[in-house]
Amino acid sequence: xxxxxxxxxxxxxxxxxxxxxxxxxxxxxxxxxxxxxxxxxxxxxxxxxxxxxxxxxxxxxxxxxxxxxxxxxxxxxxxxxxxxxxxxxxxxxxxxxxxxxxxxxxxxxxxxxxxxxxxxxxxxxxxxx
Numbered sequence: 001x002x003x004x005x006x007x008x009x010x011x012x013x014x015x016x017x018x019x020x021x022x023x024x025x026x027x028x029x030x031x032x033x034x035x036x037x038x039x040x041x042x043x044x045x046x047x048x049x050x051x052x053x054x055x056x057x058x059x060x061x062x063x064x065x066x067x068x069x070x071x072x073x074x075x076x077x078x079x080x081x082x083x084x085x086x087x088x089x090x091x092x093x094x095x096x097x098x099x100x101x102x103x104x105x106x107x108x109x110x111x112x113x114x115x116x117x118x119x120x121x122x123x124x125x126x127x128x129x
Contacts, residue, residue: 008078010124012091015114016079023070026063033060073113080111090124 011019037060040053082091088109095104107122115123 007076009073009076009111009113010080010090011073011077011111011114012108013079013081014091015110015121016074016077019070019074019077019114023067023074026067026070029063030067033063077111077113 033056037053037056040056080090083089088094090109090111092109093106094109095106097104105120107117107120109124110121112123112125115121115126
């Protein structure tokens with residue numbers, strides 16, 4: 001068993017706030033989902049509920065998995081302020097000029113744990129980041 005602590009993952013202040021808010025929302029969701037499962041177990045005699053129960057168990061497992069991911073990520077996060085020297089780095093906004101004439105695309109460079117290319121957030125660890 002390894003006793004080596006995970007390396008800190010750099011994250012922007014906004015990314016830390018976003019992930020913390022998601023974690024809070026998911027933790028708040030736990031009691032509602034647990035209550036639904038409890039009510040469903042009480043209605044155990046109804047065979048039509050078995051697929052519903054399986055779906056709720058799958059949802060609960062996904063919820064718990066994401067909570068664990070967020071807790072781990074935030075526990076190992078090192079919040080880094082954006083650079084103010086004009087160079088590109090974590091927290092910087094960069095504009096890419098495309099050759100296809102569709103106009104420029106703006107991205108924010110972020111830590112790997114907060115990357116979401118569809119939302120305009122590229123990891124500084126990505127090949128194009």
